[in-house]
Amino acid sequence: xxxxxxxxxxxxxxxxxxxxxxxxxxxxxxxxxxxxxxxxxxxxxxxxxxxxxxxxxxxxxxxxxxxxxxxxxxxxxxxxxxxxxxxxxxxxxxxxxxxxxxxxxxxxxxxxxxxxxxxxxxxxxxxxxxxxxxxxxxxxxxxxxxxxxxxxxxxxxxxxxxxxxxxxxxxxxxxxxxxxxxxxxxxxxxxxxxxxxxxxxxxxxxxxxxxxxxxxxxxxxxxxxxxxxxxxxxxxxxxxxxxxxxxxxxxxxxxxxxxxxxxxxxxxxxxxxxxxxxxxxxxxxxxxxxxxxxxxxxxxxxxxxxxxxxxxxxxxxxxxxxxxxxxxxxxxxxxxxxxxxxxxxxxxxxxxxxxxxxxxxxxxxxxxxxxxxxxxxxxxxxxxxxxxxxxxxxxxxxxxxxxxxxxxxxxxxxxxxxxxxxxxxxxxxxxxxxxxxxxxxxxxxxxxxxxxxxxxxxxxxxxxxxxxxxxxxxxxxxxxxxxxxxxxxxxxxxxxxxxxx
Ligand code: NAP
Numbered sequence: 001x002x003x004x005x006x007x008x009x010x011x012x013x014x015x016x017x018x019x020x021x022x023x024x025x026x027x028x029x030x031x032x033x034x035x036x037x038x039x040x041x042x043x044x045x046x047x048x049x050x051x052x053x054x055x056x057x058x059x060x061x062x063x064x065x066x067x068x069x070x071x072x073x074x075x076x077x078x079x080x081x082x083x084x085x086x087x088x089x090x091x092x093x094x095x096x097x098x099x100x101x102x103x104x105x106x107x108x109x110x111x112x113x114x115x116x117x118x119x120x121x122x123x124x125x126x127x128x129x130x131x132x133x134x135x136x137x138x139x140x141x142x143x144x145x146x147x148x149x150x151x152x153x154x155x156x157x158x159x160x161x162x163x164x165x166x167x168x169x170x171x172x173x174x175x176x177x178x179x180x181x182x183x184x185x186x187x188x189x190x191x192x193x194x195x196x197x198x199x200x201x202x203x204x205x206x207x208x209x210x211x212x213x214x215x216x217x218x219x220x221x222x223x224x225x226x227x228x229x230x231x232x233x234x235x236x237x238x239x240x241x242x243x244x245x246x247x248x249x250x251x252x253x254x255x256x257x258x259x260x261x262x263x264x265x266x267x268x269x270x271x272x273x274x275x276x277x278x279x280x281x282x283x284x285x286x287x288x289x290x291x292x293x294x295x296x297x298x299x300x301x302x303x304x305x306x307x308x309x310x311x312x313x314x315x316x317x318x319x320x321x322x323x324x325x326x327x328x329x330x331x332x333x334x335x336x337x338x339x340x341x342x343x344x345x346x347x348x349x350x351x352x353x354x355x356x357x358x359x360x361x362x363x364x365x366x367x368x369x370x371x372x373x374x375x376x377x378x379x380x381x382x383x384x385x386x387x388x389x390x391x392x393x394x395x396x397x398x399x400x401x402x403x404x405x406x407x408x409x410x411x412x413x414x415x416x417x418x419x420x421x422x423x424x425x426x427x428x429x430x431x432x433x434x435x436x437x438x439x440x441x442x443x444x445x446x447x448x449x450x451x452x453x454x455x456x457x458x459x460x461x462x463x464x465x466x467x468x469x470x471x472x473x474x475x476x477x478x479x480x481x482x483x484x485x486x487x488x489x490x491x492x493x494x495x496x497x498x499x500x501x
Contacts, residue, residue: 001225001294002225004188004194004195004221004225005031005195006031006216006221007197008029008032008199008212009032009033009198010022010025010035011035012039012201013038014039015044015050015051019047019166021199022051023052025199026052026056028197028213029197029212030056031194032058032059033059033061034051034058034060034061034408035061035069036060036062037064038070044085044495049181051092054093055295057238058092062078062081062098064099064248067116067118068120068145074118075207076201081193082096084479093188095145096108096113096114098113099116100117100133103137110140113139113303114141115134116143116145117143117145118146118235119144119147120176120476121147122153124146125219127156127159128163131404135167135313139169139394141169141193141394142169143172144157144172145206146155148177149177149178150181150265151271151275152179152184152265152274152444153180153231154179154180155164155185155282155283157175157180157269159171159182159423161187171192172193172194173192175208176207177196177207177208178239179206179208181208181261181423184196184197185221186261188224189221189224189225189228197210197212197410198210198214200493214245217242218248219248219259219261220252220259221347221360223257224259224283225257228257228262228285229256229258229288230287230443231247232287233261234263234268234290234291234292234296234320235261235263235265235291235292235293236266242258243475244261245496246472247475247478247479248260249491250491253491254483254485258483261433263275268299268303272327272362276327277325282325282359283455286323286350288321289319289320289322289482290315290319291475293317297316298331300318304320304329305325305326307328308330308331310330310332310334314363315363316331316333318331318333318474318478321482330481332477333470333474334469335368336476336477337361337368337468337470337473338369338472340469341465344440344463344465345411345463348373349372350373351374351375351407352376353376353411353413354377355378355411356379356400356414356415356416356429357380357415357416358385358388359416359425362390362415362416364378364390366378366389366390366393369394369413374411375395376395378390378402383399386399409439410432411441411442412438412442413439414429414444414453415441415444419445420445425452426452428453428456429453430453431456433460435456436461438460441465442460442464443465446496451466468497471494471496472493472496475487
């Protein structure tokens with residue numbers, strides 16, 4: 001438990017819409033930010049006249065375009081705005097958030113003043129000096145936001161938490177963008193007084209903002225403290241990952257002081273050095289494990305202290321446990337893949353299993369199926385990759401040729417992205433007609449829950465299995481490796497299924 005608050009930021013272009021959103025935001029928030037810079041002057045007046053009594057503080061913001069806001073007002077106009085607004089708000093509990101170019105003529109006192117600075121293009125290299133210069137204002141709270149595409153881009157702004165105490169200030173450090181989400185989640189536990197949230201997933205007012213309900217229910221930001229065990233998904237793009245919702249559901253159900261956050265990372269070695277390894281890291285939260293996904297499953301291997309036999313054999317690590325200052329690598333994809341398959345197909349030894357693809361998932365799949373005694377055939381468009389993978393695991397291979405792909409197999413596994421929501425959705429490599437001799441079709445794609453391939457398989461009369469079960473099963477194994485306990489698998493499955501609609 002910490003003393004931080006969730007501030008829901010509300011931005012709309014008309015007064016009516018702004019007031020509607022305020023009605024929705026007030027019950028969710030501890031503090032509500034009124035982004036007046038989104039409104040034209042006459043709309044601002046309408047909002048001020050009808051502003052509800054919130055029984056919680058408002059933060060008033062009028063951010064110019066140079067600081068990432070929407071207001072085109074010049075210096076004099078902005079100064080006039082503040083005088084007018086402060087007068088009209090005198091019956092409300094409110095704070096002001098102003099930029100460093102304005103030293104307001106009307107003072108509210110340091111406790112009710114935030115001075116903020118946004119750096120969208122990395123032009124400020126010395127954030128401690130910037131922080132010192134912002135400390136000249138009569139404001140207890142200083143908000144500094146920088147763009148973070150990679151998780152480590154947010155380290156300098158996070159480290160302002162160390163400067164805050166000696167400057168007798170409170171700091172809100174924000175990494176804007178996907179790479180900075182960890183600052184929004186962990187900030188309150190490490191001394192930030194506020195974290196900003198969007199009203200819902202579709203209305204962020206700044207890059208990387210998380211919805212208030214997710215901050216409260218999924219990330220439990222107000223319950224975290226400096227002892228909280230931190231886990232995270234290490235990926236090139238974390239924006240689609242369902243691992244945070246899945247693992248946080250399990251941690252919450254188990255009553256553990258543990259949290260799972262997204263770490264969007266370009267360079268694994270740099271990330272491990274700057275954020276994870278105790279001897280070199282520049283942040284001090286209690287990191288205990290990682291779920292590793294594309295494109296880092298292979299590149300992380302040389303960076304680890306130990307890699308278990310199965311992960312080494314597959315050539316990919318999807319799970320890291322951090323213990324006694326050492327990093328241990330595991331692969332739970334193979335177990336995760338085979339467990340649901342065996343649940344519906346029983347013993348698969350001797351079954352003919354065709355695996356389409358040669359990427360990371362296909363490698364785990366070929367290993368798992370061959371280890372379970374199946375007669376595996378790799379099918380891929382790149383014959384060299386198919387041959388190499390098949391040779392490595394001593395299985396057969398065939399080229400994948402569009403249009404002439406009748407398959408005769410007990411089990412067909414799709415380990416390619418074909419069918420995934422987005423550009424590949426509604427694509428399939430096989431029609432019902434081509435699947436008439438297949439008994440079971442297993443599509444590792446889980447978004448959408450039912451792919452075109454699974455629909456084709458159903459109409460061919462085959463049994464079907466989607467990727468959700470594997471996603472959950474590999475996550476269950478990860479949880480067991482990290483904690484030594486069995487998680488609430490059904491709850492994990494339900495929340496992920498709900499997110500996928
Ligand atoms: P990956 O390493 O990028 O491999 C993708 C494979 O698909 C490659 O062999 C690629 O062939 C092939 N491929 C891509 N487009 C193709 C096309 N149009 N026609 C034929 N083959 C094509 O990806 P991955 O990590 O193995 O993941 C593959 C899929 O499995 C993804 O959709 C992922 O979401 C899913 N997956 C699911 C789970 C789960 O828990 N359910 C876990 C892991 C992965 P080339 O090499 O020729 O490009």
